[in-house]
Amino acid sequence: MVTILQVVPRLDAGGSELATIEIAQALSRAGARALVATEGGRMAEAVGKAGGEIVPLPVASKSPFTILANIGRLTKLIRDRKVDLVHARSRAPAWSALLAARRTGKPFVTTYHGAYGETGPFKAAYNSVMAKGDRVIANSRYTASVIEARDASARDRIRVIYRGVDRSVFDPAAVDAQAVDALRAAWGVPPGTKIVLHAARLTSIKGQRDLIAAAALANAEGALRDAVVILAGDAPGHDAYREELTGLIARHGLGDKVRLVGHCREMPAAYLASQVAVTTSTVPETFGRTSAEAQAMGCPVIVPDLGALPETIVALGQSQAGFTGWLFPPRDIASLASRIGRALALTRAELASIGVRAREHVAANFTLAQMQGATLAVYDELLGTDLGERFERASPADLGAGGTNDR
Structure with a gap:
């Protein structure tokens, strides 16, 4: 069974949190194991309902000491749970996740959920981890242009995947x-x-x-x-x-x-x-x-x-x-x-x-199913798997055309 680890600071409210749950649901539907390393929050229960599993870790902290300690924690988690790919959705935990993924030889994916303002060289260095993924998911072409302007070397690794609307709700x-x-x-x-x-x-x-x-x-x-x-x-x-x-x-x-x-x-x-x-x-x-x-x-x-x-x-x-x-x-x-x-x-x-x-x-x-399928297809690029196809077969009625643009 393919195992994907998503890393997100907390699961309280917001676009990155909701996307974490939505991808856990898609992975479960595709027959994969969905792990989420997080400090928890009011939306944590939804991960379980989506078919995923919460792994409590102190990944919300921006303390350099905690970030360093989390490298070891995530490395152990990757090895113990036989994780195949790591997907980080925020900057502080992304540093720990990047180094843990490199230690274990696992593919590393990031998602830019925001533009991440840069007010000086320290902030630019802190933000730079989000462009270091083997694939970098941008939630719009505008976001992709921001990433490229900051790190031209990321261009060929960027995949544009728009946020998805759940048409079973917005109908x-x-x-x-x-x-x-x-x-x-x-x-x-x-x-x-x-x-x-x-x-x-x-x-x-x-x-x-x-x-x-x-x-x-x-x-x-x-x-x-x-x-x-x-x-x-x-x-x-x-x-x-x-x-x-x-x-x-x-x-x-x-x-x-x-x-x-x-x-x-x-x-x-x-x-x-x-x-x-x-x-x-x-x-x-x-x-x-x-x-x-x-x-x-x-x-x-x-x-x-x-x-x-x-x-x-x-x-x-x-x-x-x-x-x-x-x-x-x-x-x-x-x-x-x-x-x-x-x-x-x-x-x-x-x-x-x-x-x-x-x-x-x-x-x-802009449908939810398109966002889910396109994200799983990014995992497939790195793993040589067919998660995207399996997801589509499991939910053909929800999928439409479009939704992703490779760069």
């Missing part, structure tokens, strides 16, 4: 109409009122200030006459920012037009309830999960022409007949307001047409 047919009505009622949105949805945690890099300014401009032009803007997201450790946003809403006279509703647990229903989903990030995103999820629900999107976000949509102008959303210049309030106005002016027939195209776009490029 309009799977959402009860009552759930949509209940969510609208909880947000205080009357029947017939259109929703502009912004789903992101409350932090300045997500651009809520820009959206409020654009809403003020759109409202002045009458575009929000029968619409509201919903800011769905919590503010852990950012209470002052939430208060600032509340003040901005009041200052612009938007108390009845822009609402802070907190964290939303029913995102499929939220997208289904909305006329358009907006992303206003002020720094480059390395993928754009909310954009892909919204389109999977048939909801058109507006995103800045920044980072990997343009990769997630078919923009107006790229395909006049087939567009799924709009790009706008980053931080351009007037352009953002204009796109919001266009989206709110769409007829039901136009919305339905965009929705069909958006769902087809996600099905062709």
Whole structure:
């Protein structure tokens, strides 16, 4: 039996944590053994449910002494459990995992889940481990370009694999109409009122200030006459920012037009309830999960022409007949307001047409099964195995075309 060891600091919440569980599920489905070295967390139980096994290790620590000690711990684990390949998903444990893999002669894979800011030579050296894999998985072409700019020697080892949307969850047919009505009622949105949805945690890099300014401009032009803007997201450790946003809403006279509703647990229903989903990030995103999820629900999107976000949509102008959303210049309030106005002016027939195209776009490029199969295919490149084919045979109905681009 092929044994794959994934190494992730903790399993609390986030893209790397979710991907760890999703790959454990895919490995189990392909008949392989999935081990996860981690300090645990609230999502740890999901690894077992996915068919994987948790191996508790102190891999979240950034202490040099712990990182050095973890080399020995991981080396022993690799030998004792006959691990065939090691996959690291974060920088601190990646250093331990790299050296343990080299000691034991096992292939080493990394995944870039973020851009990892570099503010000096020490940080650049710390980040460099993520480009040292025998294969380096980037979650978008933008991320791949960042890796290449920092380490040109990694180019031929990079594999672009987009994040995947679980279409069994993000499926309009799977959402009860009552759930949509209940969510609208909880947000205080009357029947017939259109929703502009912004789903992101409350932090300045997500651009809520820009959206409020654009809403003020759109409202002045009458575009929000029968619409509201919903800011769905919590503010852990950012209470002052939430208060600032509340003040901005009041200052612009938007108390009845822009609402802070907190964290939303029913995102499929939220997208289904909305006329358009907006992303206003002020720094480059390395993928754009909310954009892909919204389109999977048939909801058109507006995103800045920044980072990997343009990769997630078919923009107006790229395909006049087939567009799924709009790009706008980053931080351009007037352009953002204009796109919001266009989206709110769409007829039901136009919305339905965009929705069909958006769902087809996600099905062709961003499904969970595609991400899982493409990742297992990377393992196959290094091991000479057929995990990807076995996974596909075990779940043919879930797989579509595309999803990976070798570089």
